[in-house]
Amino acid sequence: xxxxATTLLAxxxxxxxxxxxxxxxxxxxxxxxxxxxxxxxxxxxxINFGLRALGISHCWDFKNGGGIDLTAxxxxxxxxxxxxxxxxxxxxxxxxxxxxxLGGIVAPGIDNLxxxxxxxxxxxxxxxxx
Numbered sequence: 001x002x003x004x005a006t007t008l009l010a011x012x013x014x015x016x017x018x019x020x021x022x023x024x025x026x027x028x029x030x031x032x033x034x035x036x037x038x039x040x041x042x043x044x045x046x047i048n049f050g051l052r053a054l055g056i057s058h059c060w061d062f063k064n065g066g067g068i069d070l071t072a073x074x075x076x077x078x079x080x081x082x083x084x085x086x087x088x089x090x091x092x093x094x095x096x097x098x099x100x101x102l103g104g105i106v107a108p109g110i111d112n113l114x115x116x117x118x119x120x121x122x123x124x125x126x127x128x129x130x
Contacts, residue, residue, distance in 0.1 A: 032087035081109035
């Protein structure tokens with residue numbers, strides 16, 4: 001069977017376009033949510049926290065700003081429970097998503113950050129869809 005260059009290019013463009021369309025339909029708003037808690041096992045003070053995850057990592061500090069006060073979690077985070085499949089969360093020791101980090105956090109999450117040597121350490125958080 002003989003194909004022209006135009007036919008091959010059209011076929012390649014169709015094949016390459018399929019996954020992007022499928023991903024776009026699954027995540028229309030690209031927001032990721034996680035329950036974050038001051039104590040282990042969904043204990044203490046918890047909130048459902050959401051961040052935008054548009055293919056690049058966005059950083060959020062555990063302090064007051066941007067219309068939300070997260071100071072209760074600064075150096076007091078003990079458990080995290082992501083909601084969406086494909087969302088990968090990272091905790092950081094310092095503001096600005098810097099310093100020591102604990103990455104690769106995916107659903108269903110971590111019941112006790114002490115098990116990873118990161119209990120009451122996080123000062124910032126980021127998320128990206130993969």
